[in-house]
Amino acid sequence: MTASPTDSAPTRFGVMGTGRITRRLVADLQSTDAVSVTAIASRSQERADWFASQYGIPAAVEGYQALLDRDDIDAVYLSLPPSLHSEWCVRAAEAGKHILCEKPLATSADQAHQIAQACERHGVRWLDATGWLHHRRTAEMRALASGGRLGRLGHITAAVSFYRPFQSGEHRLDPALGGGCLLDLGWYTAGLACYFAGRSPHRVFADCIEENGVPLRTNAMLWFDDDLTASFSCGYDTATRKWFEVAGSDASVICDDFTRPWAERPTRFWVHDANGEVQSHESSDRQEQRMIQALIGQQPLDEFNQLALRTQTVLDALAESARRKQPVVVECDVRPDAPSPSR
Numbered sequence: 274m275t276a277s278p279t280d281s282a283p284t285r286f287g288v289m290g291t292g293r294i295t296r297r298l299v300a301d302l303q304s305t306d307a308v309s310v311t312a313i314a315s316r317s318q319e320r321a322d323w324f325a326s327q328y329g330i331p332a333a334v335e336g337y338q339a340l341l342d343r344d345d346i347d348a349v350y351l352s353l354p355p356s357l358h359s360e361w362c363v364r365a366a367e368a369g370k371h372i373l374c375e376k377p378l379a380t381s382a383d384q385a386h387q388i389a390q391a392c393e394r395h396g397v398r399w400l401d402a403t404g405w406l407h408h409r410r411t412a413e414m415r416a417l418a419s420g421g422r423l424g425r426l427g428h429i430t431a432a433v434s435f436y437r438p439f440q441s442g443e444h445r446l447d448p449a450l451g452g453g454c455l456l457d458l459g460w461y462t463a464g465l466a467c468y469f470a471g472r473s474p475h476r477v478f479a480d481c482i483e484e485n486g487v488p489l490r491t492n493a494m495l496w497f498d499d500d501l502t503a504s505f506s507c508g509y510d511t512a513t514r515k516w517f518e519v520a521g522s523d524a525s526v527i528c529d530d531f532t533r534p535w536a537e538r539p540t541r542f543w544v545h546d547a548n549g550e551v552q553s554h555e556s557s558d559r560q561e562q563r564m565i566q567a568l569i570g571q572q573p574l575d576e577f578n579q580l581a582l583r584t585q586t587v588l589d590a591l592a593e594s595a596r597r598k599q600p601v602v603v604e605c606d607v608r609p610d611a612p613s614p615s616r
């Protein structure tokens with residue numbers, strides 16, 4: 274088995290898949306201290322060769338298992354369609370590789386738990402590549418919510434959309450590949466609600482408009498204890514949105530770029546008081562590099578891992594609700610967090 278990431282030797286990454294997001298994350302990996310990208314794997318040798326030559330990666334490999342069989346990688350970055358995440362994460366864990374897996378972690382909570390258990394069994398670290406959680410301002414925004422600045426929390430709202438971000442052979446439109454906005458974008462919105470609530474909802478409702486057998490738009494409602502509620506909208510049929518509001522009895526935190534900063538702008542959020550006073554906050558950070566540093570470092574990843582498992586469980590419940598067209602109770606087997614903001 275590969276040794277744990279250490280401060281002394283660079284962590285050597287292997288990359289699985291050569292898709293759209295791969296390009297961005299490979300650049301993020303290559304610009305992170307103490308990280309190198311050693312090899313990239315594709316289903317096709319030709320494609321792997323092309324990608325390796327474009328991005329200065331020493332080795333190009335045909336087939337994902339061939340990548341895992343190599344001794345010169347310590348960790349993998351997995352950017353495959355969602356339905357392939359669990360199989361390849363489990364195989365990576367079995368090969369002793371640490372894992373950075375694209376969101377959504379899997380296509381069901383069962384699969385997500387299988388990943389977590391395989392990583393535990395084989396002593397490897399894992400993270401879902403949900404960059405916004407690692408931005409420095411994210412913890413600041415949560416501290417405002419949990420520290421009483423907003424008063425008693427009442428409602429969390431979020432919207433994430435991208436207008437038809439489809440290419441040919443698009444996995445987002447293929448049910449067999451884990452397509453649809455609920456998994457793809459609901460990952461952000463449901464995860465955000467759980468992150469700020471600090472717990473799981475006990476009941477959820479979702480309504481989906483479908484295309485090609487996958488959700489094209491999802492509107493959802495989540496009920497937490499202590500009368501905290503959340504709602505979100507996500508989809509592929511409206512222009513780019515990535516905003517949320519956490520509303521308390523005294524003030525709200527509002528952010529319009531939470532998943533990723535708008536191009537060429539600093540990230541921003543606002544605290545909006547009941548009397549119309551607004552405090553603006555702007556900052557810059559490299560959230561993906563911080564995420565990669567977290568994976569290769571020594572710090573406990575429990576908080577991120579628990580949130581990912583919780584999010585996947587909530588997404589299962591939302592999918593079931595949309596199928597049954599009625600609210601469903603969330604069966605959450607993830608242990609509770611530390612005291613939550615509004616308790």
Ligand SMILES: NC(=O)C1=CN([C@@H]2O[C@H](COP(=O)(O)OP(=O)(O)OC[C@H]3O[C@@H](n4cnc5c(N)ncnc54)[C@H](OP(=O)(O)O)[C@@H]3O)[C@@H](O)[C@H]2O)C=CC1
Pocket residue numbers: 289290291292293294295314315316317320321352353354355357375376377402403404442443444450457
């Ligand atoms: N964190 C973020 O900001 C973002 C995350 N994502 C996530 O990243 C993952 C990949 O998304 P994206 O890069 O847009 O996807 P792409 O379709 O662009 O790429 C997926 C890659 O997976 C490989 N693959 C293996 N099997 C299949 C298959 N049956 N069909 C299609 N591709 C296959 C292909 O690589 P090859 O043929 O070389 O093996 C392909 O290039 C998703 O989970 C998505 O949610 C996406 C965008 C942004």
Ligand SMILES: O=C1CO[C@H](CO)[C@@H](O)[C@@H]1O
Pocket residue numbers: 435438445457
């Ligand atoms: O995570 C994501 C962010 O942006 C994309 C739009 O290009 C989404 O579809 C995607 O999966």
